[in-house]
Amino acid sequence: MSNPVDKHEQAMRRHFHETAARRGFSLAPAQEAAVERLAHLAAELARPAWTFPKPPRDLYVWGPVGRGKSWLVDTFYEGLPDRRKRRLHFHDFFRRLHDGVTKPGSRRDGRSAVDSALDDLLGDSRVLVFDEFHAHDAGDAMLIARLFRTLLDRRITLVTTSNYPPAGLMPDPLYHHLFEPTITLIEQRMDVLDVTGPVDFRRLAAPSAENGGRRFATGLCLSPGDTALDALGLTTPAAAEATTVPAHLRELPARAVRGDLAWFGFDALCETATGVPDYLALAERFTTLVLDEVPPLPDATADGRQRFANLIDVACDRDLRLILIGCDPLATLPEGQSLTRDLDRTASRLAMLQRAN
Ligand SMILES: Nc1ncnc2c1ncn2[C@@H]1O[C@H](COP(=O)(O)OP(=O)(O)OP(=O)(O)O)[C@@H](O)[C@H]1O
């Protein structure tokens, strides 16, 4: 008689291989190793919680951009039969946690605000998939530290992805030491899986119609006056179309709103004090975002470049179709110069956007 644990492990392994085959992927060796580890985790999660003194060990999956980390954890998540699961993108998770912690009355029954906010976010989930974890902002370091301590002590298994090995988190040498206790905790309590391989899959083949069903891949990066704009029915907005669009706790000036498409100037979205919560609000309301007057990135301010990178992240994560009009933002990058803290990721994502052009 087959062992029921093996049955779940095999089912997850098969799910990975079938999903990869459907997409025409051949898995990189580092991905294969991750599949094995995730299949094992699926089997552990299939056991009743009361049979465990502790929840299955947490996983920290890291590697450079485009190595298929999000694909791995998304496919794992889809393949888990138990509905007690939660998947959140780091930006989104942090925004919600932050809102929860600062909400009046968030302290209940003497429990900490972080605990209460997590209760609301996690419910009875046994596994939390937490994509694209990073820590840059010294101001966020303390909340992230509390978050990890609290999460790692809960009866929930955490599966995170990151572009950084634990020791590389909070890269700014001025603040790195603030984060060292959290790094130690991650290294002790999580199994660290390195999926560094030679290939950035986003730069590999031309995107197929079935690029994970991600609309982002059909996005375009165009120069003004490009005939492709006519082909898409994207006529330059008339002055009378100017309007405002509600974002997170503010209104943003748009050049036009046409059904589920919103058209903005680069400055309105990236050179004013907008943030990830605003982009998330736009992604909830619209399916296509047009951004015109995109400058060469060295001409934007440092904050503008970082906001642009965050916008690309949100667009990619939320399957938002993004049409950029203006300069190729990466064409004039000085060799080896890092314009944003996560430029690699932005470049990898823009490369995918441009290939579709
Ligand atoms: N083995 C593979 N062969 C071809 N394409 C793949 C493979 N694995 C993943 N992909 C595809 O490559 C693209 C990049 O993968 P993914 O988004 O998972 O990368 P990532 O490691 O999460 O990158 P980032 O660090 O930028 O978040 C996606 O479109 C994904 O579906």
Ligand SMILES: [Mg+2]
């Ligand atoms: Mg990813």
